Amino acid sequence: MKIKRIAIIGLGLIGGSLGLALKKQCGEEVRITGVDHDPKTLELAVQRGAVDYSTNDWKKGVEHADIIFLCTPVLQIIPIVEQILPYVKVGGILTDVGSTKGFLAEKLLGMMPTGIHYVSGHPMTGIERSGIMAADQGLFNDKWYILIPEASTSPEAVAIISQILTWTGARITTMELADHDQCAAIISHIPHVVAAALVNLLGKYPTLEESFKLVGGGFRDTTRIASSNADMWADICLTNSQPITQSLLQVKELLDEMIQAVEKADRPAIHHFFKRAKVRRDILIEETDSHVV
Ligand SMILES: NC(=O)C1=CN([C@@H]2O[C@H](COP(=O)(O)OP(=O)(O)OC[C@H]3O[C@@H](n4cnc5c(N)ncnc54)[C@H](O)[C@@H]3O)[C@@H](O)[C@H]2O)C=CC1
Numbered sequence: 264m265k266i267k268r269i270a271i272i273g274l275g276l277i278g279g280s281l282g283l284a285l286k287k288q289c290g291e292e293v294r295i296t297g298v299d300h301d302p303k304t305l306e307l308a309v310q311r312g313a314v315d316y317s318t319n320d321w322k323k324g325v326e327h328a329d330i331i332f333l334c335t336p337v338l339q340i341i342p343i344v345e346q347i348l349p350y351v352k353v354g355g356i357l358t359d360v361g362s363t364k365g366f367l368a369e370k371l372l373g374m375m376p377t378g379i380h381y382v383s384g385h386p387m388t389g390i391e392r393s394g395i396m397a398a399d400q401g402l403f404n405d406k407w408y409i410l411i412p413e414a415s416t417s418p419e420a421v422a423i424i425s426q427i428l429t430w431t432g433a434r435i436t437t438m439e440l441a442d443h444d445q446c447a448a449i450i451s452h453i454p455h456v457v458a459a460a461l462v463n464l465l466g467k468y469p470t471l472e473e474s475f476k477l478v479g480g481g482f483r484d485t486t487r488i489a490s491s492n493a494d495m496w497a498d499i500c501l502t503n504s505q506p507i508t509q510s511l512l513q514v515k516e517l518l519d520e521m522i523q524a525v526e527k528a529d530r531p532a533i534h535h536f537f538k539r540a541k542v543r544r545d546i547l548i549e550e551t552d553s554h555v556v
């Protein structure tokens with residue numbers, strides 16, 4: 264299948280970055296239409312060169328597209344697919360970038376009419392900023408992009424989406440649905456909740472507010488992602504609630520362990536808490552970095 268026309272719905276950080284990367288690689292060979300509900304975003308996406316044409320009209324946006332990338336917050340995706348399906352051409356492939364997969368994949372696979380395919384995906388890259396002005400042509404470069412094929416997913420559709428994604432410089436891998444949501448909860452969703460909790464902790468000490476300007480690198484490093492978009496993270500928590508709740512309970516257990524050790528002035532236990540984290544993190548980072556091409 265020769266890919267000539269792509270539609271991107273949701274022209275924020277991820278949709279905009281995808282458009283910029285694909286336009287850089289494909290130039291005029293591939294025409295990209297962008298759809299968004301925000302008029303300023305539609306204008307900026309064209310101005311920045313992320314899309315060739317932009318519209319808030321579902322039909323105009325998707326009717327000629329071979330591939331449709333769904334790049335809105337998670338809870339917007341299913342209602343949008345309901346709206347666009349009547350206009351998607353036979354042979355068209357829909358793929359989403361949502362951070363949670365079980366909630367979407369089950370429903371979307373079941374909704375596809377004969378001849379229209381859905382491939383579930385998740386780029387493991389991002390920043391704490393959102394919107395088209397944060398979009399970056401290099402966002403996907405050398406970063407993992409997970410595809411999550413189910414038994415009923417067309418292997419041809421997966422191969423086509425993989426091909427397009429390699430144009431962005433992403434490294435493609437596949438995962439089982441349940442593994443994905445469990446893993447994403449631990450390596451992505453929980454860190455965002457914990458970073459927000461650390462910042463919210465400051466709110467419990469109003470008399471110290473003046474002194475908070477002293478925050479150093481440690482606080483900045485551990486809380487950068489607390490500046491992320493609250494709408495997007497509310498959707499993620501609501502659509503991956505079981506793995507997130509389960510892992511948060513484990514975080515609570517770990518904190519209880521530390522509370523007890525500090526209360527009892529149990530130095531070996533406190534030391535062990537920090538030491539086992541350091542050893543594990545150092546190994547993990549070394550292994551991860553040595554795999555980067
Ligand atoms: N931000 C990140 O670092 C990552 C985000 N994701 C996923 O990517 C998706 C998009 O995230 P971002 O690009 O960061 O969000 P964003 O907030 O930067 O962009 C979302 C865009 O969708 C548009 N939009 C929202 N609802 C809409 C609707 N009903 N109709 C039309 N347009 C609509 C907004 O106007 C905005 O331009 C989310 O599902 C998120 O879970 C995945 C990996 C990383």
Ligand SMILES: O=C(O)C(=O)Cc1ccc(O)cc1
Pocket residue numbers: 361362386387388389390391451488
């Ligand atoms: O800003 C960061 O470092 C992130 O962790 C970005 C991110 C946010 C959501 C995802 O589903 C994947 C990556």
